[in-house]
Amino acid sequence: MNCRDRLEALTGLLRPWSGLWSRSILQNWPESGAAYPEAWLSYAESLDEAGERMMDHGALPGVPPPSLHSLLLALHELTGLPWHPGVQPLTAADVQGLTAKKTHELERVLALLGQRAQTIRQAVDIGGGMGHLARLCVRTFDWTFHSIDRDAALQEKGRDWLRRARMLPREKLCFIHATVEEGPQPGIDPLFSGQNSASIGLHTCGPLALTQIRKSQKAGFLLNFGCCYDKLDPTRDYPASRFGKTHPLPLTRHALALTARGRHQKTEAEFALMKQVYAQRFALDLLLRRKFPELGFVRAGDAPKALYAQSFAAYAHDRLERLRIDTSMTDSELNAFELSVRTETRRIFLCHLLRDRFARALEVVILLDRAILMEEMGFQAELLQVFEPRLSPRNIALIASRAA
Numbered sequence: 001m002n003c004r005d006r007l008e009a010l011t012g013l014l015r016p017w018s019g020l021w022s023r024s025i026l027q028n029w030p031e032s033g034a035a036y037p038e039a040w041l042s043y044a045e046s047l048d049e050a051g052e053r054m055m056d057h058g059a060l061p062g063v064p065p066p067s068l069h070s071l072l073l074a075l076h077e078l079t080g081l082p083w084h085p086g087v088q089p090l091t092a093a094d095v096q097g098l099t100a101k102k103t104h105e106l107e108r109v110l111a112l113l114g115q116r117a118q119t120i121r122q123a124v125d126i127g128g129g130m131g132h133l134a135r136l137c138v139r140t141f142d143w144t145f146h147s148i149d150r151d152a153a154l155q156e157k158g159r160d161w162l163r164r165a166r167m168l169p170r171e172k173l174c175f176i177h178a179t180v181e182e183g184p185q186p187g188i189d190p191l192f193s194g195q196n197s198a199s200i201g202l203h204t205c206g207p208l209a210l211t212q213i214r215k216s217q218k219a220g221f222l223l224n225f226g227c228c229y230d231k232l233d234p235t236r237d238y239p240a241s242r243f244g245k246t247h248p249l250p251l252t253r254h255a256l257a258l259t260a261r262g263r264h265q266k267t268e269a270e271f272a273l274m275k276q277v278y279a280q281r282f283a284l285d286l287l288l289r290r291k292f293p294e295l296g297f298v299r300a301g302d303a304p305k306a307l308y309a310q311s312f313a314a315y316a317h318d319r320l321e322r323l324r325i326d327t328s329m330t331d332s333e334l335n336a337f338e339l340s341v342r343t344e345t346r347r348i349f350l351c352h353l354l355r356d357r358f359a360r361a362l363e364v365v366i367l368l369d370r371a372i373l374m375e376e377m378g379f380q381a382e383l384l385q386v387f388e389p390r391l392s393p394r395n396i397a398l399i400a401s402r403a404a
């Protein structure tokens, strides 16, 4: 399916459910809960913990309501992007000091570039950090490579790696300390230009991906992995393509934050921790609403991880102290309150599980819009999954080559 058809189908599927994914559940509770079909909530309430976990993985055990079942099937089909095959194994010396995630990413990106970028002779990496990709590309493909980053300390570490590297034409790798911005930057813009030039961005945060795309109009090849979509400005950065503007979605701040929740399958322990965190947080929210309605929605912030496993009273005392709110409640009163609202906090939790089903689809919408922007700039563009989501959840590559 081409990018435009996929975007049209996906936005058509998501639009009627924007009441669920575009708003925060907690901030708008209980009205936010009313947007969830009663049949979906009753089904979710019928699940035990194993069933909840299955739903968190995208499965629907038992007999789900037909509307939920068909929606999830359609979302699954439209977000099921093809995979890029291939791994270029690195040696133990290459990966010494690198995390498993970074090694995994580098082995797959090198394989991808080896297959897709055969006419390339020079490359530029936006947000290249320590320049691991740059160093390996110079060695593997003999490219001239410029690695740009605004973090000078990271680049200095990268120079150390370079000094230690063997069998490498070091003069071919150049670190440039600069902040890449919208608008003309005569010092770096020429690096993005040329039929034999590749423009690379490996996990460019928020709008930096769009800056890379706009700077790369005259490049021969572009590879981008986006991340941190919550840093996008929903009015400025989406939709970016002309076609996207004719099929827009209300991607609010809350919807953008949801895109980062399209995660790998959680382990039993991860799921249990998420449940604990939510249960404590939701109970505190309900407590503050009842006792201090005049405060409106109160941001509780993150508590130390260990506190979530303790009693509600321990968690609540910590947060209330930080917020300088005195409820004058004893530990047993706080714990009794938490017990009294368990049915409601579970309902809020189940709404979150249901809302999370939209996360990957919203991410794919943002990326399809970017791919279509590349097409509108005269490139052939596609989206492929490259990384194992468990190791690197923002795993979709935007790959574009100048159309012949």
Ligand SMILES: C[S@@+](CC[C@H](N)C(=O)[O-])C[C@H]1O[C@@H](n2cnc3c(N)ncnc32)[C@H](O)[C@@H]1O
Pocket (backbone or CB within 6 Å): 126, 127, 128, 129, 130, 148, 149, 150, 151, 154, 178, 179, 180, 181, 201, 202, 203, 204, 205, 208
């Ligand atoms: C998520 S890290 C990715 C680093 C590297 N590409 C990798 O995959 O390991 C983002 C990097 O982009 C850099 N960065 C963010 N915004 C930038 C900008 N506007 N100009 C240059 N570098 C930027 C940060 O300093 C950071 O090193």
